[in-house]
Amino acid sequence: MTVTYRAELLPPALVAERPLLSISGVSKRYGAVRALTDVALELYPREVLGVVGESGSGKSTLLRLLNLQEDPDAGSYSLELPAYQGANLFSLGRFAKRELRVQHIGIVYQNPYQGLRMNNTSSGNVAERLVVAGERSFARLRQAARSSLAASEFPLERMDAPPLELSGGMQQRVQLAKAIALQPALLLLDEPTTGLDVSVQALVIDTLRRLRRELGIAMLVVSHDLGVIRTLSDRVVVMRHGRMVEMGLVDQVLEDPQHPYTQQLVHAKL
Amino acid sequence: MTVAQLAQPWQDHSYAFLDESAKRELRRKTLKAIALPGYQVPYASREVPIARGWGTGGLQVTLSLVGPDDVVKVIDQGADDSVNAANLRRFVARMTGVKTTTDALAATLIQSRHRIPEEVLRAEQALILQVPDPEPLREVEPDISVARQMHADADYGLSWLLLYEQLVRYRRIIQGDSYPALVHGRYVMSPSPIPRWDLPKLHHSAHLTLLSAGREKRLYAVPPYTEVRPLEFDDVPYRVEDQRAFACFRTGVRNKFLNELPQGDGSSRYELSDSGYAEKLLRGDLAGPTYFDSEGKFYHDGYLQG
Numbered sequence: 201m202t203v204t205y206r207a208e209l210l211p212p213a214l215v216a217e218r219p220l221l222s223i224s225g226v227s228k229r230y231g232a233v234r235a236l237t238d239v240a241l242e243l244y245p246r247e248v249l250g251v252v253g254e255s256g257s258g259k260s261t262l263l264r265l266l267n268l269q270e271d272p273d274a275g276s277y278s279l280e281l282p283a284y285q286g287a288n289l290f291s292l293g294r295f296a297k298r299e300l301r302v303q304h305i306g307i308v309y310q311n312p313y314q315g316l317r318m319n320n321t322s323s324g325n326v327a328e329r330l331v332v333a334g335e336r337s338f339a340r341l342r343q344a345a346r347s348s349l350a351a352s353e354f355p356l357e358r359m360d361a362p363p364l365e366l367s368g369g370m371q372q373r374v375q376l377a378k379a380i381a382l383q384p385a386l387l388l389l390d391e392p393t394t395g396l397d398v399s400v401q402a403l404v405i406d407t408l409r410r411l412r413r414e415l416g417i418a419m420l421v422v423s424h425d426l427g428v429i430r431t432l433s434d435r436v437v438v439m440r441h442g443r444m445v446e447m448g449l450v451d452q453v454l455e456d457p458q459h460p461y462t463q464q465l466v467h468a469k470l
Numbered sequence: 471m472t473v474a475q476l477a478q479p480w481q482d483h484s485y486a487f488l489d490e491s492a493k494r495e496l497r498r499k500t501l502k503a504i505a506l507p508g509y510q511v512p513y514a515s516r517e518v519p520i521a522r523g524w525g526t527g528g529l530q531v532t533l534s535l536v537g538p539d540d541v542v543k544v545i546d547q548g549a550d551d552s553v554n555a556a557n558l559r560r561f562v563a564r565m566t567g568v569k570t571t572t573d574a575l576a577a578t579l580i581q582s583r584h585r586i587p588e589e590v591l592r593a594e595q596a597l598i599l600q601v602p603d604p605e606p607l608r609e610v611e612p613d614i615s616v617a618r619q620m621h622a623d624a625d626y627g628l629s630w631l632l633l634y635e636q637l638v639r640y641r642r643i644i645q646g647d648s649y650p651a652l653v654h655g656r657y658v659m660s661p662s663p664i665p666r667w668d669l670p671k672l673h674h675s676a677h678l679t680l681l682s683a684g685r686e687k688r689l690y691a692v693p694p695y696t697e698v699r700p701l702e703f704d705d706v707p708y709r710v711e712d713q714r715a716f717a718c719f720r721t722g723v724r725n726k727f728l729n730e731l732p733q734g735d736g737s738s739r740y741e742l743s744d745s746g747y748a749e750k751l752l753r754g755d756l757a758g759p760t761y762f763d764s765e766g767k768f769y770h771d772g773y774l775q776g
Contacts, residue, residue: 295623324635331634332627338637338703360638 218280220245220418221266221386226275228261228442235261236272236442243386245280248412248419250433250450252426252465258442259422263390265290266420267307268297279304281385302332306379306417310391312371315378318364322374323349325363329381344381351415352377353407369400373407380411387419393428405431426466430454438462486533487565492516496534496689500680503691508653510604510621510688518684520557525583526684528600529558532581535596536562541569543577548585548729548743555583572746575758584647586668588726588744589758590769591677593694599662601683604690606650606660626650626658629701637706646711652699659690666700667710667727670768671761673698707775714766716740721751725766 219242228236236258243249251259264270266277268289276288281304289300309315316325323345327335330344349359354373363371372392379387392408393401405428412419421432429436429450436453438446438461446459457463484490492514499513518526518533536542542562546555550572558581559570571577574587583600591597607617610628620626629650636644647663651672661669662681672679672692679692692698700708717724719739726747728740742748750757761769768774 294619295625298623298625320631320635321638324631324638327634328628328631331630332625334627336630336704338634338706341634341703342638 217244219243220247220280221278221420223266223275223277226262226265226272226277228258228265228270228272234442236265239275239439239442239444241437241444241447243418243420245418246412246416247435248421248433250429250436251420251422251439252424252429252436253439254424254465256441257439259424259439260390261442262439263307263388263420263422266386267305267388268292268301279385302329303382304385305388306382306384306386307388308372308375308379308390308392310394312363312368312375315375316363316371319362321360322354322363322366322377323359325374326378326381329378333382345377348377348381349374351380351411353403367400368396369404372396372404376404376407376411380415380417383415384417387417389419389421389423391423391425392421394423394425401428408432426454438465483565485566486536487518487561488516488530488533492530493534496530499689500531500534500691503680503689504678504693506657507693507696508657508659508690510657510659510690512687513689515684515687519561522685523602524554525558525581525600527682527686527689528581528583528598528684529561530684531598531680531682531689532558532562532579533565535598536566536568536579538566538568540566540578541571541576543571543574543580543746545580545582545585545587545744545746547583548727549745551745572749574744574746584663584665585727585743586664586671586761588742588747588760588762590761591675593676595677597677597679599664599679599681601660601662601681601688602685603648604660604681604683604686604688606648606658621657624656626652626701629658630703633701633703633706637703643706643709649708650701652701653692654696654698657690658701659692661698665711665727666708667713667762669698669700670710670770670773672696673770673773710768710774718742718748721748723748723751723764725762725764726760 221243224240226236226239239262253259265272271290277290279289326345326348327341330341335341346356350356352373354377363374393404423429433450436450437444440461446453446462454466457466495514499511503511516530518529520526544555544559546552549555563570574580574589578594579596581598605617607620609632611617611620633643647665648660649666649669650658651661651669653659674695676694678694682689702708713725713728716728718728718741720741723742727743729743731739731741733739747757
C-alpha cells in the first residue's frame with residue numbers, strides 16, 4: 201500500500217525516501233587493534249551526516265572503507281545507484297570498485313598531499329577525474345575543469361598554478377573541485393577544515409553549504425571539531441573505540457547528549 | 471677412443487657470449503613478448519661486459535638472436551660511428567664472427583638506441599631497441615605494482631593527464647621522446663627514447679621490433695603489421711617534429727630527421743641524424759624508399775594528420 205501525503209504534511213526525508221547509502225555490520229581490525237566494530241549507518245539523499253569522535257575512534261577507517269580503498273573484515277555496503285541496486289559494494293572486483301569511486305564518490309582529505317598531485321596544475325588535478333572516466337577532448341576537459349573550479353569558488357586566474365604554490369584553503373578548494381567534477385552521488389569529507397585558520401575555515405564551510413544546496417549531493421563529514429559538525433550537518437554519529445555510541449539529529453545530540461562519552465565530548469568543547 | 475676425442479673442443483667462451491641456457495631463456499621471453507604485443511615480459515637480465523644503461527638490454531636480445539649468417543648493424547643516436555655503437559658492434563662481431571654493416575637495408579639485425587632508420591625496413595629484418603625506462607605510466611603512477619594493475623585493467627586514462635599538463639603549460643605537446651603509444655589496441659608502451667618522428671614508423675611495419683630494458687629487466691615487442699597508435703586528444707592531433715625548414719648541409723636532403731649543429735657565430739647547421747643513410751647518399755648509392763618522402767609525407771596515407 202502506498203501512502204499519499206498532502207503537500208503541507210510532507211514527511212521528513214528519513215521516512216519518505218530510501219537511503220542513498222547504507223552500511224551494516226561493518227567491522228575492521230588491524231592486527232590486534234579493532235578499528236571498527238559492527239558499524240551500521242544510513243545516509244539519505246541531500247543529507248549531511250557528521251561523524252565525530254576522538255583520534256583513533258575509527259572515523260578515518262570508516263571513510264576509507266566507504267571510499268572503497270580498503271576491504272572490511274565483515275559487513276555490507278550498498279549505494280542507491282541504478283547500476284548497483286542491492287549489490288554489496290565491498291564484494292565488487294577491483295576494476296568495478298575503481299569505476300564506482302571515479303564516477304560516484306568524491307573525497308576531500310584533510311591533507312591535500314593525499315588527494316592532489318602537488319606539482320601538476322590545479323586544473324589538471326580536476327581534469328584527472330574526467331580523464332580517468334574516459335574524456336578525451338582537451339577543450340571539454342578544460343571547460344569542465346573551469347566550471348568545477350568556479351563551483352568551488354576557486355579564483356580562475358590561478359587555475360593553472362600547481363597546488364604547491366597555493367594556500368591551504370585554496371588547496372582544499374581544488375580538492376573539492378576535483379571531488380565534485382563528475383557530480384558524484386556521495387561526497388566524503390575527511391576533516392576538510394582542520395589545519396585552516398578560522399576565517400578560511402568559515403569560507404570553506406560556506407562553500408560546502410552552498411554546494412549542498414545547489415547540487416544536492418549527500419555528504420559525510422568526519423571531524424573532531426563540533427563547531428564544524430554543528431554548522432554543516434543534519435545528523436551526527438558519535439564514535440568511540442570503533443563503535444557508534446550515539447546517533448541523532450545534530451541539535452538533539454549536541455544539546456542533550458545521552459551517552460556519557462558524548463556528554464564529556466560536548467562539555468569538553470563548550 | 472678417448473673421452474677427450476668424444477667431448478666438444480674446449481672453448482674459452484660460448485658463442486655469442488651468453489650461456490646457452492641464458493640465450494634460451496631470452497628466446498622464450500622474446501616469443502612471449504611477440505605473442506602479447508606491447509606487454510612487458512620480465513626476464514633475467516644477465517651480466518654483460520658493459521655497464522647497465524649502455525644498452526645491456528638490447529645487447530642481450532641481439533646476442534640471443536644472432537646466428538652465424540646474420541649481418542648486424544648498431545646505431546647510437548642515429549650514428550654508426552659513435553663510441554657506444556662502435557663498441558657494441560665490435561663486441562658482437564668478436565663473440566660471433568658475424569658480418570657487420572652500416573647499411574640499414576643490408577642488415578638482418580639492427581640494434582639501435584634513439585632512432586629507427588629512415589629507410590623502410592623489410593620483413594626479414596629485426597630491429598632491437600635499447601630502452602632505459604620501459605614503464606609508460608611511471609610519470610603518472612610512481613608505484614610500480616599499481617602501474618602493473620593498471621596495465622592489467624587497460625586503465626590508461628592517467629596517461630592523458632601528462633599530455634593535458636603539457637598543453638596547459640606549453641600550449642603544445644613537448645614530449646620529445648618515449649611518447650606513449652597504444653599497441654594492438656591493448657597495451658600502452660613506451661617506445662624507448664625514439665623521437666616523435668620515429669614512432670609512426672612502428673605502425674603496421676613489415677619488420678619485427680623488440681624493445682629491451684636491461685636494468686629494468688623488461689622485454690616487449692611490436693610484431694610485424696601491428697597497429698601502433700600514439701596517445702592523443704580527440705581535438706589535438708599527434709604531430710611529428712617539424713623538419714620542413716631545414717636541409718642537411720652534407721647531402722641537401724629535406725624532410726628527414728636532422729641533428730642541429732650549433733656554430734660558433736650563433737647560427738646552426740643541420741645534418742642527417744641517420745648516418746648510414748647519409749653515407750649512402752654521399753656515395754651516390756641507390757637508397758631504398760624512406761618512411762617520410764621528400765615532401766615530408768608519411769608512407770601510410772592518412773595515419774598522420776597535418
